[in-house]
Amino acid sequence: MLEIIKQPWSWYVAGILIGLTVPALLLLGNKPFGISSSLKHMCAACMPAKIPLFQYNWKHEAWNLFFVAGILIGGFVAGQFLGGNQPVHIAERTKEQLQALGLTDFSTLLPLDVFGTSQIFTVRGLIFLVFGGLMVGFGTRYADGCTSGHSIMGLSNLQWPSLVATICFMVGGFFSTWVLLPLIFQLF
Amino acid sequence: METNLNKAQPNGNLFFVNLKYLVLGVFFGIVFVKAEIVSWFRIQEMFRLGAFHMYGVIGTAVLVGMLSVYLIKKFKIKTISGEVVVIPPKKFHKGQIYGGLIFGIGWAITGACPGPLFAQIGAGFLAVMITLLSAIAGTWLYGRFQSRLPH
Structure with a gap:
């Protein structure tokens, strides 16, 4: 099993799994899938500087920051243990x-x-x-x-x-x- | 877009309330790397029409997402906490054209959209931290000049 996982994954396996993220986020907590918002929340958290776009309570959107932190950890796991850094x-x-x-x-x-x-x-x-x-x-x-x-x-x-x-x-x-x-x- | 779920939660629970999204993110990051979506080479291959791989990934993801949203709406499937699923609509403005073109230019240069940036860093490409910081700075600059840009 691990040997199969260590091979590069095909486009349809990846496509299906990424597509399933949409209902997973909706059903886990009514979250619309979107990653670039995390960059906005980081601005709102670290340097809002009275800019209207960043005037909101980013903690209410903290799920998005947890999600991208997870992506980073997932990248580490795949790269270190699942043969992700191959040519x-x-x-x-x-x-x-x-x-x-x-x-x-x-x-x-x-x-x-x-x-x-x-x-x-x-x-x-x-x-x-x-x-x-x-x-x-x-x-x-x-x-x-x-x-x-x-x-x-x-x-x-x-x-x-x-x-x-x-x-x-x-x-x-x-x-x-x-x-x-x-x-x-x-x-x- | 503000959501209501976490509003009643005291800050101490922030971590536990959001832990499930971290777990989902880990899974997602693994898919990103294992299907080579985070690879600069794959993005170049897509824009050079060299192979079907990226078109297959994105196309399949859209079809699965579309079917899922359709089923959730048709059968009025609720969230695990019993809420009605609400998807905020996307409002059109010219930013989707200008901003879309600008992001596209950056996408082919960095070989990454925002999600893969995080996965690349995790996979050990530490120079990408500079890309991520620059992307955060770009987001901030947009906020700073938002009122002066055509929308």
Whole structure:
């Protein structure tokens, strides 16, 4: 059994389990699935600074912080004990395209020549970690949700604004992949 | 969105009331890593149309979620504490377009939406803590300039 779990999981097993998170949260306590809200609660808890968006009692939404803390622990468990840090078998074509951009490390879930701790104080780190992170945080809050809140929860509840958001997520991602990333990789 | 469940709880119970969400999160984090959804390579593969994997994951999750919500509504299934299930509707504003595009750009660069950021850190990619802090800062900046942005 453990041997099976240690293999990479197929898309349909993952899809079903993630989809079941929607009813699990609803039935456990009427919680709509959504993860980017946790970032808002952290702002409200640590640095509300009289900003209207952060003026609420974040403790009432503490479930969301417990949920993301759980995700972090789950990541640790999978990485340490369930063989989660193996090389990812991406499509050969994608791998060739990434090599053409200059990537060399394909040994684990993230390319360490971009996301290794040695990159933190480099221009590369500044772009991939700081700029990328700012876009993720700013964009999800502006869009009022992320892949979980809009693309999974919102679409599950047939919300058309979530479909608009999801299409824009994808358009932004395609633009970033095909236009911005080649420019970024030319910088170093 | 304010919910009512925890309002009557004194702070001392905060931990025990919310423990079940931590457990669910652990399970979820394991799925994230084991299905390689937290992998920057998988996100690149998705945007380069290299394989079906990510489309399969998200598509299946949406179908299962849709069916679940449909069944909960149709059979008026209540929560474990007997409440009627209420799902707040999503209101449209232009932020879903502008913000959606901005998040999409960040998604392809970081290879992560907010959930996978936490799983990546847990899996040992400590540099991603910088990404997470930046994402929190991005959220704060949105709050700071919210009134001046088109909605």
